[in-house]
Amino acid sequence: MKYNSDFDIRFAEVKKEFEWLYMELYNSRDSLSKLELLLSSYNKNRSNSLKELDKTRQNNINWYRSNKMLGITLYTDLFCSNLKSLITKIPYLKELGIDYLHLMPLLKMPSENNDGGYAVDDFEKINETIGSNEDFEKLTNELRNNNISLCLDFVMNHTSDTHRWAIEAKKGNIEYQNYYYITNDSNFMSEYEKHVPQVFPTTAPGNFTYIECLKKWALTSFYPFQWDLNYQNPKVFFEMIKAFLTLANMGVEIFRLDAVPYIWKQLGTNCRNLKQVHTIVRMLRIVIECVCPAVILKGEVVMAPKELSAYFGTPESPECHILYNVSCMVNLWSSLASKDIRLLNDQLNLIHSLPENSYFINYIRCHDDIGWGLDEEAEIKFGIDPQLHKEFLYHFYIGQFENSYAKGLLYNFDYLSKDARSCGTTASLCGLETAKNIAARNIAINRILLMHSCMFSFYGFPMLNSGDEVGQLNDWSYFEKTNLKNDSRNLHRSKFDWVKAKNRYKISSSENSIWCGLQKLIFLRKSIECFDINSSISTWDTGNNHVLSIVRKKNTSLLICIFNFSDEIQTIQIKCLDDKYVDLISGQIYDLSSSFYINPYQYLWLTKQKSNK
Numbered sequence: 162m163k164y165n166s167d168f169d170i171r172f173a174e175v176k177k178e179f180e181w182l183y184m185e186l187y188n189s190r191d192s193l194s195k196l197e198l199l200l201s202s203y204n205k206n207r208s209n210s211l212k213e214l215d216k217t218r219q220n221n222i223n224w225y226r227s228n229k230m231l232g233i234t235l236y237t238d239l240f241c242s243n244l245k246s247l248i249t250k251i252p253y254l255k256e257l258g259i260d261y262l263h264l265m266p267l268l269k270m271p272s273e274n275n276d277g278g279y280a281v282d283d284f285e286k287i288n289e290t291i292g293s294n295e296d297f298e299k300l301t302n303e304l305r306n307n308n309i310s311l312c313l314d315f316v317m318n319h320t321s322d323t324h325r326w327a328i329e330a331k332k333g334n335i336e337y338q339n340y341y342y343i344t345n346d347s348n349f350m351s352e353y354e355k356h357v358p359q360v361f362p363t364t365a366p367g368n369f370t371y372i373e374c375l376k377k378w379a380l381t382s383f384y385p386f387q388w389d390l391n392y393q394n395p396k397v398f399f400e401m402i403k404a405f406l407t408l409a410n411m412g413v414e415i416f417r418l419d420a421v422p423y424i425w426k427q428l429g430t431n432c433r434n435l436k437q438v439h440t441i442v443r444m445l446r447i448v449i450e451c452v453c454p455a456v457i458l459k460g461e462v463v464m465a466p467k468e469l470s471a472y473f474g475t476p477e478s479p480e481c482h483i484l485y486n487v488s489c490m491v492n493l494w495s496s497l498a499s500k501d502i503r504l505l506n507d508q509l510n511l512i513h514s515l516p517e518n519s520y521f522i523n524y525i526r527c528h529d530d531i532g533w534g535l536d537e538e539a540e541i542k543f544g545i546d547p548q549l550h551k552e553f554l555y556h557f558y559i560g561q562f563e564n565s566y567a568k569g570l571l572y573n574f575d576y577l578s579k580d581a582r583s584c585g586t587t588a589s590l591c592g593l594e595t596a597k598n599i600a601a602r603n604i605a606i607n608r609i610l611l612m613h614s615c616m617f618s619f620y621g622f623p624m625l626n627s628g629d630e631v632g633q634l635n636d637w638s639y640f641e642k643t644n645l646k647n648d649s650r651n652l653h654r655s656k657f658d659w660v661k662a663k664n665r666y667k668i669s670s671s672e673n674s675i676w677c678g679l680q681k682l683i684f685l686r687k688s689i690e691c692f693d694i695n696s697s698i699s700t701w702d703t704g705n706n707h708v709l710s711i712v713r714k715k716n717t718s719l720l721i722c723i724f725n726f727s728d729e730i731q732t733i734q735i736k737c738l739d740d741k742y743v744d745l746i747s748g749q750i751y752d753l754s755s756s757f758y759i760n761p762y763q764y765l766w767l768t769k770q771k772s773n774k
């Protein structure tokens with residue numbers, strides 16, 4: 162066999178598996194050949210600089226596991242209005258230490274009803290309000306020159322109802338109706354509703370939306386203006402792969418697979434995490450490894466740890482490279498409110514016991530709400546009532562609980578199940594917005610830094626949420642904007658405040674304290690060997706339910722990270738250690754041979770004190 166390109170060589174190795182998977186789903190040789198031609202042509206059209214990156218990454222396949230990685234997520238328009246001006250903000254990102262930039266959806270979208278860009282009109286075109294495809298390519302080039310990898314959402318599950326496929330479908334074109342689930346079959350709909358839970362029970366109840374002009378219904382799992390794509394149709398798979406590769410060839414290096422567990426539907430199931438979803442993700446992994454090996458996949462899988470590991474696949478047949486560490490994020494907030502670390506400790510142990518091919522992106526806040534999907538079995542084990550605990554948490558984070566310092570809003574409160582989620586920025590949820598005096602302000606800042614230092618210590622790499630680095634507060638003005646007011650997630654999706662950002666240099670401002678506190682953590686994380694690839698990680702008992710301890714080891718080095726989630730001084734005891742340790746954050750020396758004190762909301766990164774001998 163004669164190979165013409167690197168692609169041919171790479172594809173030859175996996176062709177059998179790829180074809181097997183494809184035929185299992187679509188059983189069509191014709192469409193398979195068409196798809197293979199598409200892959201090869203996209204590889205051919207990749208720019209030289211991206212091909213260069215492909216080569217570098219093939220020689221360093223674990224590049225994203227480096228302790229140098231620090232991410233940030235932001236909306237281009239809120240951060241600095243458009244893509245051109247984003248290029249001028251690269252120095253700010255570099256100053257912060259960013260290597261990974263997740264830009265929130267920026268593809269062509271309707272001006273209203275766009276779910277923050279998660280309703281896409283065209284998967285291959287940048288939204289004109291923030292720039293052109295050329296601007297986007299310029300940006301990805303500039304980022305690459307600055308060693309910053311760009312991450313973009315790949316909204317797989319649905320299109321907007323104004324995407325050209327939906328428009329054709331509304332005109333009665335059956336070919337395009339088959340891109341979606343358009344139906345009149347009341348049996349199908351009632352069976353579907355019986356088995357499939359709702360994603361947004363309050364803001365978008367029901368799974369179907371009536372399309373007046375067709376006198377038919379469309380499956381709309383999320384908002385009524387987001388039509389679910391029908392992946393049982395090979396044309397949909399083909400078109401989505403084409404869009405994916407177009408973006409990869411424009412310089413996207415990390416794809417966030419939005420709402421990926423939902424993409425395959427099968428009547429009689431809950432339509433989540435089905436086996437066919439994994440077939441598709443596995444095919445996507447093969448596609449990138451053959452066409453654009455510099456690219457990696459990040460799954461948005463908002464599920465419990467036991468559900469997560471399936472999305473990493475197996476070492477022989479890998480799927481996603483990274484997933485969000487959702488459960489630890491939620492449990493961080495639960496620990497802060499309850500001052501009890503047992504649930505978080507339990508989740509960390511579950512994460513640490515996952516196979517080695519798993520890797521996480523850690524975060525405190527993102528553009529979405531905090532959904533209180535805690536591990537009920539663990540709660541029961543600790544004598545915590547799951548429903549009461551959930552109600553406590555969402556009341557706490559809207560400030561409706563005795564001694565609550567938090568200021569936030571509810572999201573999708575469901576009267577029947579008493580389920581609700583929480584919204585608000587990190588700073589406001591940690592008490593900076595309600596702080597009336599310097600003492601309260603300083604405590605809020607301690608909480609913000611405690612949350613970050615703990616998240617920085619988790620397995621995986623950290624991602625900041627833009628604005629958190631200077632303690633940005635909630636933006637209550639969203640309520641005056643007609644197109645935003647019905648979605649309380651807009652409370653924490655505010656315009657970046659550049660005046661506030663300037664205060665990062667103003668000594669003793671809250672911005673300066675948060676910025677400098679984070680800078681210390683960022684610097685240490687990038688330089689300490691115990692955060693390095695292949696370091697091992699576990700939790701240690703501190704003998705105190707208010708205080709968490711995570712221990713990282715690399716070769717003979719040991720880093721003991723300790724976090725006090727309570728507002729009082731705590732005594733702890735770390736067993737089996739008799740040496741003097743230095744806290745890399747404060748420089749203070751601790752003797753671990755007996756019990757010792759830790760201040761309210763204090764965090765320590767302890768390492769063995771070097772002897773002077």
Ligand code: GLC
Nearest residue numbers: 276279316383419420528529
């Ligand atoms: C994801 C996004 C969320 C969006 C939903 C629908 O969960 O994070 O913001 O509303 O997908 O696309």
